[in-house]
Amino acid sequence: MTPYTPPTQDQLLAINVCAGIEELAQSERFAAAEPDMVEAIVEGIGAFSAGEWAPLNRIGDTEGAKLENGVVRLPDGFTAAYDDYVAQGWNAISAPVAFGGQGLPSTLGCNVLENLGTANFAFNLLPMLSIGAIEALEDHGSDAQKAMYLPKLVSGEWSGTMNLTEPQAGSDVGALRSTAVPIEHGEHAGKYLINGQKIYITWGEHELAKNIIHLVLARTPGAPEGTRGISLFTVPKYLVNADGSLGPKNDLRCVSLEHKLGINASPTCIMSYGDNNDCVGELVGAENRGLAAMFTMMNSARINVGSQGVQIAERALQQAVYYAADRVQSARAGSPDRSAVSIIEHPDVRRMLMRMKSLTEGMRALLYYTSGQVDRGTLGDEPAARRAEVLVPMIKAWGTDTGVDVASIGVQVHGGMGFVEETGAAQHYRDARIAPIYEGTNGIQAADLVTRKLGFENGAVFASLMADIARDSADEPALSALASDCAAIGVWMLGEASLDDRLAGSVPFCEMCAVAVAGWQMLRQKRAVEAGASPSLAQVKPATARFFLDHIVPQASGLKASATAGASGLYELTAAQLAG
Numbered sequence: 281m282t283p284y285t286p287p288t289q290d291q292l293l294a295i296n297v298c299a300g301i302e303e304l305a306q307s308e309r310f311a312a313a314e315p316d317m318v319e320a321i322v323e324g325i326g327a328f329s330a331g332e333w334a335p336l337n338r339i340g341d342t343e344g345a346k347l348e349n350g351v352v353r354l355p356d357g358f359t360a361a362y363d364d365y366v367a368q369g370w371n372a373i374s375a376p377v378a379f380g381g382q383g384l385p386s387t388l389g390c391n392v393l394e395n396l397g398t399a400n401f402a403f404n405l406l407p408m409l410s411i412g413a414i415e416a417l418e419d420h421g422s423d424a425q426k427a428m429y430l431p432k433l434v435s436g437e438w439s440g441t442m443n444l445t446e447p448q449a450g451s452d453v454g455a456l457r458s459t460a461v462p463i464e465h466g467e468h469a470g471k472y473l474i475n476g477q478k479i480y481i482t483w484g485e486h487e488l489a490k491n492i493i494h495l496v497l498a499r500t501p502g503a504p505e506g507t508r509g510i511s512l513f514t515v516p517k518y519l520v521n522a523d524g525s526l527g528p529k530n531d532l533r534c535v536s537l538e539h540k541l542g543i544n545a546s547p548t549c550i551m552s553y554g555d556n557n558d559c560v561g562e563l564v565g566a567e568n569r570g571l572a573a574m575f576t577m578m579n580s581a582r583i584n585v586g587s588q589g590v591q592i593a594e595r596a597l598q599q600a601v602y603y604a605a606d607r608v609q610s611a612r613a614g615s616p617d618r619s620a621v622s623i624i625e626h627p628d629v630r631r632m633l634m635r636m637k638s639l640t641e642g643m644r645a646l647l648y649y650t651s652g653q654v655d656r657g658t659l660g661d662e663p664a665a666r667r668a669e670v671l672v673p674m675i676k677a678w679g680t681d682t683g684v685d686v687a688s689i690g691v692q693v694h695g696g697m698g699f700v701e702e703t704g705a706a707q708h709y710r711d712a713r714i715a716p717i718y719e720g721t722n723g724i725q726a727a728d729l730v731t732r733k734l735g736f737e738n739g740a741v742f743a744s745l746m747a748d749i750a751r752d753s754a755d756e757p758a759l760s761a762l763a764s765d766c767a768a769i770g771v772w773m774l775g776e777a778s779l780d781d782r783l784a785g786s787v788p789f790c791e792m793c794a795v796a797v798a799g800w801q802m803l804r805q806k807r808a809v810e811a812g813a814s815p816s817l818a819q820v821k822p823a824t825a826r827f828f829l830d831h832i833v834p835q836a837s838g839l840k841a842s843a844t845a846g847a848s849g850l851y852e853l854t855a856a857q858l859a860g
């Protein structure tokens with residue numbers, strides 16, 4: 281596997297142009313995000329990730345996490361690398377100042393995770409989930425809970441998890457059955473006894489952090505059926521004393537680890553709560569309002585999972601370019617010199633590499649545009665907050681599907697060497713495959729776009745996004761046509777299309793919209809570079825943006841017929857005929 285070279289300049293361009301960090305820094309809240317600080321963070325986390333986390337990516341895959349006598353062990357090096365991450369304060373970048381964080385824009389926190397995850401996809405899930413837990417507690421926890429949990433979650437001394445899934449409750453979270461019964465007497469009076477089994481819990485057990493704060497969804501006695509009867513609880517691995525010191529171990533355990541296609545260094549745990557009916561949890565927020573609280577965590581987690589598409593694509597791209605420059609095979613078509621050349625010279629390999637590069641940069645542009653809208657929402661800009669919500673399914677679904685596509689092209693560039701494990705190209709492809717599944721499958725994301733978010737303010741939030749793109753791309757006919765098509769399909773979906781028609785077209789529609797926004801942001805980057813921003817990208821960005829506009833955008837336009845074909849074709853065959 282090749283080392284990781286942080287794409288610092290492209291990240292900075294996206295942070296400057298797409299997130300608009302200079303404008304954010306004009307607010308009192310984000311005043312510290314001055315250009316020097318931004319550069320120091322992006323360069324610093326890039327160097328840290330490349331130096332300390334990237335070298336563990338391969339061993340994390342080959343050795344993986346192991347459960348030994350109830351304790352999860354990671355390969356050598358992981359503990360020290362996590363300790364250094366905590367000691368250098370990277371976990372605290374965008375966390376609240378009141379609890380030890382630096383209070384910087386989420387855009388910079390996003391960059392920390394982008395670098396960590398490009399270096400080591402599986403390891404990055406540990407801070408990613410902690411950051412989600414911080415946000416959920418910050419928004420919904422009581423003052424006492426914040427004081428107890430946030431300082432150590434912010435520093436990274438403790439980590440967080442997110443416990444929704446049960447065997448019968450996957451996409452249908454409302455089907456969960458874990459229970460929480462109020463404790464009426466004794467030292468834990470006012471708290472709850474938690475009982476149940478959760479599956480697939482990422483970093484549910486490990487010893488890198490001194491405590492693990494599980495955020496668990498469960499039902500209180502008599503709670504309504506479905507999603508309206510779900511409450512959220514903090515369930516610490518070790519109970520926490522009033523003075524903040526660690527008390528006895530709570531009644532919870534990791535039953536086993538899943539054997540997976542990839543992300544082998546990330547322990548995916550089956551967790552059992554309350555084997556001895558003595559698992560203590562504390563309610564977060566109001567009873568039966570747990571899903572809303574968890575959604576805070578899920579929104580940020582969905583953006584960060586979308587970022588995983590960028591991460592794996594960047595790593596696969598670097599690997600593929602290295603291999604293509606090294607591997608010599610065949611003479612260049614049409615050349616009088618018949619000696620064999622590096623495969624990077626062949627047109628089809630160029631096509632693959634340009635596709636990988638322009639898609640990676642396009643995803644990154646969409647990612648930071650989304651994080652910039654989130655930060656504006658934090659500053660009280662309501663239209664930006666609503667726009668961010670509309671963008672979340674796009675970055676999550678298109679970002680992660682495209683991450684898989686780019687990793688797959690990376691395997692293809694390697695030829696047979698991509699299919700064997702030595703080069704590392706196969707690991708990227710295996711690791712990438714989870715991202716379209718967790719944090720709400722991509723099908724669920726697309727459904728969220730067409731059944732909920734498209735309708736915000738009677739369609740005005742979505743329509744204004746597409747209108748901005750169409751207006752800004754008047755001199756780019758393919759892009760403005762794509763934005764106009766997206767707007768028209770949105771009107772059709774909100775008007776005459778049946779629910780089934782909308783759902784049938786949701787995935788191609790989501791992709792069209794994501795490509796439209798990404799293409800727009802690539803165009804803005806291209807213009808900025810042509811006007812003098814990022815001199816080191818003066819040759820590169822116009823070429824990759826052009827490729828995106830000329831190759832990726834028209835392909836997305838080709839999805840229009842599929843997005844509007846309706847649902848009838850889906851049910852032509854019976855279930856039996858599908859199988860036969």
Ligand SMILES: Cc1cc2nc3c(=O)[nH]c(=O)nc-3n(C[C@H](O)[C@H](O)[C@H](O)COP(=O)(O)OP(=O)(O)OC[C@H]3O[C@@H](n4cnc5c(N)ncnc54)[C@H](O)[C@@H]3O)c2cc1C
Nearest residue numbers: 442443444445450451480481482548717718719720721723
């Ligand atoms: C490695 C890994 C880590 C994970 N980490 C966590 C974690 O930390 N915490 C946690 O709580 N969970 C976690 N999960 C669980 C993950 O979020 C779920 O696997 C995911 O939400 C899908 O649920 P499911 O597996 O039950 O699939 P199902 O819900 O059974 O879905 C199967 C297929 O049916 C489709 N489908 C289902 N319902 C509908 C519908 N109504 N409309 C259209 N299509 C539908 C889905 O899109 C999917 O393609 C993790 C999973 C894995 C594999």
